Amino acid sequence: MSKTDWIQQEIDNLQAQGLYNRIRTIGSPQGAWLIVDGKRVLNFCSNNYLGLANHPDIVNAARKSVDTMGMGPAAVRSIAGTMTLHVELEKRLAAFKGVEAAITFQSGFTANLATIPALVGKEDVIFSDKLNHASIIDGARLSGAKIIPYEHNDVNSLEEQIKTNLSQYRRALIVTDGVFSMDGDIAPLPAIYEVAQKYDILLMVDDAHGEGVLGKGGRGIVDHFGLHGKVDVEVGTMSKAFGVVGGVVAGKAIIIEWLRQRGRPFLFSSAVTVPDAAACLAAIDLLEDSTQLVDKLWSNAKYFKEEMVKLGFNTGVSQTPITPIMLGEAKLAQQFSRELFEEGVFAMAIGYPTVAQGKARIRVMISAAHSKDDLDKGLEAFGKVGKKLGVI
Numbered sequence: 001m002s003k004t005d006w007i008q009q010e011i012d013n014l015q016a017q018g019l020y021n022r023i024r025t026i027g028s029p030q031g032a033w034l035i036v037d038g039k040r041v042l043n044f045c046s047n048n049y050l051g052l053a054n055h056p057d058i059v060n061a062a063r064k065s066v067d068t069m070g071m072g073p074a075a076v077r078s079i080a081g082t083m084t085l086h087v088e089l090e091k092r093l094a095a096f097k098g099v100e101a102a103i104t105f106q107s108g109f110t111a112n113l114a115t116i117p118a119l120v121g122k123e124d125v126i127f128s129d130k131l132n133h134a135s136i137i138d139g140a141r142l143s144g145a146k147i148i149p150y151e152h153n154d155v156n157s158l159e160e161q162i163k164t165n166l167s168q169y170r171r172a173l174i175v176t177d178g179v180f181s182m183d184g185d186i187a188p189l190p191a192i193y194e195v196a197q198k199y200d201i202l203l204m205v206d207d208a209h210g211e212g213v214l215g216k217g218g219r220g221i222v223d224h225f226g227l228h229g230k231v232d233v234e235v236g237t238m239s240k241a242f243g244v245v246g247g248v249v250a251g252k253a254i255i256i257e258w259l260r261q262r263g264r265p266f267l268f269s270s271a272v273t274v275p276d277a278a279a280c281l282a283a284i285d286l287l288e289d290s291t292q293l294v295d296k297l298w299s300n301a302k303y304f305k306e307e308m309v310k311l312g313f314n315t316g317v318s319q320t321p322i323t324p325i326m327l328g329e330a331k332l333a334q335q336f337s338r339e340l341f342e343e344g345v346f347a348m349a350i351g352y353p354t355v356a357q358g359k360a361r362i363r364v365m366i367s368a369a370h371s372k373d374d375l376d377k378g379l380e381a382f383g384k385v386g387k388k389l390g391v392i
């Protein structure tokens with residue numbers, strides 16, 4: 001017996017249940033097509049919504065910044081000073097999103113870990129959508145506050161929970177994903193805001209999949225619903241549509257100021273590197289210059305979804321470019337994904353526990369980087385595999 005035997009047993013269990021995570025290796029830049037495990041395939045997997053991950057303007061901005069400012073920030077910002085690039089990025093993000101202020105973090109994940117414990121603690125309560133992202137759940141746990149889940153996107157359930165529980169706590173926070181990444185549906189933010197107002201509760205939305213996607217020119221879910229100045233905290237990421245890396249919290253100046261004092265991943269961990277920050281700035285330039293990429297993303301998504309429905313597939317409740325192809329059993333979804341790969345299409349199966357039992361699916365991520373020809377190739381492969389496996 002060795003002291004790591006239990007880990008081997010756990011891994012064997014995962015493999016037996018078909019839940020072991022085998023990670024494919026990508027040998028090319030991100031784009032509509034990828035080299036995956038040595039094979040050229042159509043990419044239906046990435047969060048590279050606008051094709052910015054390998055955009056020449058962004059690559060050039062990163063390269064130039066290294067020549068003048070070097071590579072790493074070399075220390076935590078609050079201890080050894082912050083670089084002009086990071087300050088500029090926060091100003092530009094605040095202006096882009098039309099909020100008073102913004103603060104950046106290493107990732108969207110750490111943005112949530114920073115924000116929730118800074119706003120609520122042991123004597124407080126968090127009302128959290130049942131399908132919220134793992135980083136929200138972890139941030140909520142870290143805060144020590146009581147976590148009360150409400151039914152997914154169900155404002156009545158939210159209000160019921162508030163009525164029953166609010167009076168037992170000092171302060172409260174309502175938190176929801178903006179776009180839910182597995183189904184592509186959008187949180188009913190105007191109705192959630194009404195409830196937050198009625199009970200005077202802080203409102204936080206994690207717009208990781210809405211940043212660069214929803215709203216005018218990709219300004220996010222708050223812009224999409226015209227709720228400017230009403231949502232207290234907007235979390236976002238620069239790792240998805242922005243094509244780079246980094247998290248952001250945008251909102252009221254007083255909250256951003258507090259996160260500079262109390263956001264632990266800000267106080268105890270270094271910032272993103274110089275080229276990351278420069279690349280994010282270049283992404284904002286592109287988004288502010290033109291809505292063309294965002295428009296292309298949405299027209300691609302509309303076309304792909306319509307054609308999939310015509311073929312006879314069920315694309316669930318998606319309202320965004322995230323397109324789930326509902327298949328039911330995890331084994332079927334996995335086989336479907338393997339067959340697609342044989343046909344030159346890279347699209348991953350998603351099953352329990354990421355989604356509920358019996359709700360396994362293939363998730364297609366549409367991008368502005370796809371041409372109509374790419375989408376047609378994908379549709380053809382889906383049609384062929386769907387017929388072979390008796391799905392359509």
Ligand SMILES: *Cc1c(COP(=O)(O)O)cnc(C)c1O
Pocket residue numbers: 107108109110133135177181206207208209237238239245246247
């Ligand atoms: C992807 C995602 C994150 C994490 O963002 P990273 O920048 O990759 O850490 C956080 N929240 C939600 C809702 C996400 O979809």
